[in-house]
Amino acid sequence: MLVSEKTGVNVMQEGHVTSPAGFSAGGVHCGLRRKKLDFGWLYSEVPAAAAGVYTTNSFQAAPLQVTKDAVAVENKLQAVVVNSANANACTGEQGMINALAMQKQAAEAMNLSPHLVGISSTGLIGVQLPMDKISTGINAVDLSVNQASLFEQAILTTDTITKHAAVSVEIDGKRITIGGAAKGSGMIHPNMATMLSYVTTDAAVEPEALQLLLSQTTDKTYNMITVDGDSSTNDTVLVMANGKQENKPLSPSHPEWDKFAEAFVIISEILAKKIARDGEGATKLIETAVKGAVSEEAAGKIAKTVISSNLVKTAVYGADPNWGRVVCAVGYSGEPVVPETVDVFLGDIQVVENGLPLDFSEEEATVYLENGTITITVDLKQGESEAVAWGCDLTYDYVKINASYRT
């Protein structure tokens, strides 16, 4: 998505989760990981309107329930603390006790009511949180410093790079900013994966409108990425809007709501794509655009089916213009498809027309597939709806990383 000239959303070159006014963040090493940072915090000067979306996995981790309950009290959060290396998932009653203790200790350290503190955990499943180390992390929280990059590092697991962004847009004559930090890597699939994303804004936003916007945006962005088809127990996207710009609180009845909503979609898409590109072992970002579908839902399902195909993913890794695997995945998506109208493009190179292969230059297509970003477009020519999904190639390194994660 490009920046709209109409709405004037500006993508900042060096944006962070603390680019919006009134937010600070930091991260430390508390001993959960060998050397890397493993405990981070995000803080707003004032309570912020909050909204969240969470994994649909039946085995939802304890911190998600604790955070949901916290937000439910008055739709506000003022801080979030996050640990990596341990997911506090499949940990039963003790896991819930630990999650509540983590929230309570963090709240005390920041002098807040517990219900204003969200918590997240990511990492290995089924091991109780070592609460001494969590306490070490909490005791190291220092709200006088602001180092977003440390927060961004502390939330990572097998990610190779930090993921952050910020956009700004004028609302009520004030320049409001939306920032974000995320982590992803493995277990990434539609419906929230081992994915954490924190979005901040200094705009004032009505909580109900914020939740609705987040839910709708998630369906078009975070839920359209996949790394390996595995949806995790811990996926969470949290948004905090602290109102420091003192605009008239945003909701769909605000004349500039659409601008804000567009800015929100843009930053969500940027973060989602960064997660997909940094999938475990990935060397390429793959974008599958499906158009001409009878419904957005059908387009989305087909786009996700293609991006989830191990055969498509390995073909892209090998720079092999094996369009047959794309067509095959379109065919088993479960959505009704008319083979005789399907066109497929690799980048700008059309390889299939009306379900039949074209005599394209394999050499040219191979050169295209050696790029770092690959777009596969499927035009069903059956309707007007479209959708885009993002994923990555399947490589030796994916196998290497996941055949030895624990040991």
Place this chain on the structure above:
Amino acid sequence: MLVSEKTGVNVMQEGHVTSPAGFSAGGVHCGLRRKKLDFGWLYSEVPAAAAGVYTTNSFQAAPLQVTKDAVAVENKLQAVVVNSANANACTGEQGMINALAMQKQAAEAMNLSPHLVGISSTGLIGVQLPMDKISTGINAVDLSVNQASLFEQAILTTDTITKHAAVSVEIDGKRITIGGAAKGSGMIHPNMATMLSYVTTDAAVEPEALQLLLSQTTDKTYNMITVDGDSSTNDTVLVMANGKQENKPLSPSHPEWDKFAEAFVIISEILAKKIARDGEGATKLIETAVKGAVSEEAAGKIAKTVISSNLVKTAVYGADPNWGRVVCAVGYSGEPVVPETVDVFLGDIQVVENGLPLDFSEEEATVYLENGTITITVDLKQGESEAVAWGCDLTYDYVKINASYRT
């Protein structure tokens, strides 16, 4: 499944598709592949009752339609010819013309009506069949020889071994035999994958009963295997029952129908497991058994979700007892699951009880996971239904094979 003492089904040590009386088979090299055999035929002395199941992929290859139409004429087939290396899929009108020509030429060579000849193709998608080579194959058909192993080789693509089996059982005081040959390897997933299976029997079976038995058995066997989640355009299972044993034609009203049905399920399961074990790059067969489910459908969906998880597959490859990935896959299967009642076993080693990890010996579990066959059992303790699915580990070689299939 073990041989039932009650029904006396006997699994033959060296069984082939031609073990039943009155069948012969052969294979040759016709030039579609560099050196390996690439054209095979299967023949019955007399017209045989026939039944088939076919891929649900929207892009169904031309030979499937031709075979379906042939069977539809009088529910009989007397021969099947198969080529590998080229799938005749996504080939449009010309593909259909070629498929019909392949059928017609083969029928002439064997002196049969075309509607008694089924055809299959497997291999690359989107390239027209080189009909000169197909003719070379057809001209080489020699019904005076009987070399099942050549047929079994000729139908392979990236398979590393041939897949064949036979069972026998007494019906009406006569020993009837069911034989089979199959190929699999990549694009293997529930609902028929690049999977071809040919099952023969010298029993007399009513065509409608044969079709029903095949459809029901397929749901429990071939449709419960997965290699990579990709369902191909060409999957086919064909059964031919030539009645050479002159038993009273079998149908559910025959007093020994259950024995025959069990024998049919046994051979189908043997072939399905052989396909799963020889998945592209696989080093291990994984069996996921889900029990205590509220319905067979739920059990099947969960079993297939676990066996399809790239993270579970890589963990098994790495002999890593990462039960968290199993639990996670159970959780995102889409079936309602109560985390607090879920037990998980790796072989006989219980690793999860009531949703919580047990303090099992990692060393012992790792040793178990180094076996060639791995069983993962999930007990939901919610009902009485169960299902089993089969798959394989995800390895470096899977990536290697599929990143360079065409080139």
